[in-house]
Amino acid sequence: MQLPLLQCGLWALLASQAAATALTYKLNPNEEACFYTLSEQKDEKIAFYFAVQAGGSFDINYKVTGPNGRFIMEGEKERQGDFVFTAKEVGEYKFCFNNEMSTYTEKFVDFEIAVENEARVTLPAKKGAAPEQTSTLEESIFKISGQLSTITRNQKYFRTRENRNFSTVRSTESRIVNFSLIQIALVICMGALQVFIVRFFFQGARKGYV
Numbered sequence: 001m002q003l004p005l006l007q008c009g010l011w012a013l014l015a016s017q018a019a020a021t022a023l024t025y026k027l028n029p030n031e032e033a034c035f036y037t038l039s040e041q042k043d044e045k046i047a048f049y050f051a052v053q054a055g056g057s058f059d060i061n062y063k064v065t066g067p068n069g070r071f072i073m074e075g076e077k078e079r080q081g082d083f084v085f086t087a088k089e090v091g092e093y094k095f096c097f098n099n100e101m102s103t104y105t106e107k108f109v110d111f112e113i114a115v116e117n118e119a120r121v122t123l124p125a126k127k128g129a130a131p132e133q134t135s136t137l138e139e140s141i142f143k144i145s146g147q148l149s150t151i152t153r154n155q156k157y158f159r160t161r162e163n164r165n166f167s168t169v170r171s172t173e174s175r176i177v178n179f180s181l182i183q184i185a186l187v188i189c190m191g192a193l194q195v196f197i198v199r200f201f202f203q204g205a206r207k208g209y210v
Helices: 003-014 129-207
Strands: 016-025 032-039 044-054 058-064 072-078 080-087 090-096 109-114
Touching: 003 090, 016 032, 032 109, 044 058, 044 090, 044 129, 072 080, 072 090, 090 109, 109 129
Parallel strands: none
Antiparallel strands: 016 109, 032 090, 044 080, 044 109, 058 072, 058 090
C-alpha cells in the first residue's frame, strides 16, 4: 500500500528544518523596534514578510542587517513587503521597523520571519517499488507544499486588504459623523442669527412709530 509511504513522506516534509516567527506589533510614534533571528548554517533561506494593518497612511520604514551590522536591505514608507534572501554568514540577523515619520500616529504591523534549510527530504523507498514511483510521489508532496505556501501568502494579502478597507470605512464614518455635527451646529447658529435679525428689525420699526 502507498498510504504508509505517503504518511512517512508528509511527516518527513513537516519535520524539515524550519523556524518561523509571526507577530503583530504596535509601533508607537517616533519608535524604532527591532527583532532578531538566528541562522545556524550558511546558505539558509530567510523569508521576511510584513504589512501595515492600521495607522496613518499604512506606511513604515524598515531595515535588515546581518551579522557584524552588514547591510542587506531597507525601505522607506512601504506598506508591505515580501522578501527572501540567502544567509551568507552564520549569526544573528536584525529586522527593524521605524515609525519616526509619525508624530502622533501609532502603527500596527504584521510580520513574519522564517529561516529554512533548502535541503530536500529524501523519502523512504518502499521495498520492491520502482524509483520512478518514489520520485513521482516526492514531487507531488513538494508540489502540495508549494501550493500551501501560495495559499498562505494569499491569505495574508487578503487579510491586509480587509484590515485596510475596514480602517478606511471607520475613518470615513468618523468624518461623516463630524461633518454632520458641524452642519447641525451651523444650522442652529443660522437660525439663531435669523431670529436676532428679525427681532432687531421689529424693534427698530417700533421705535420709528414712537
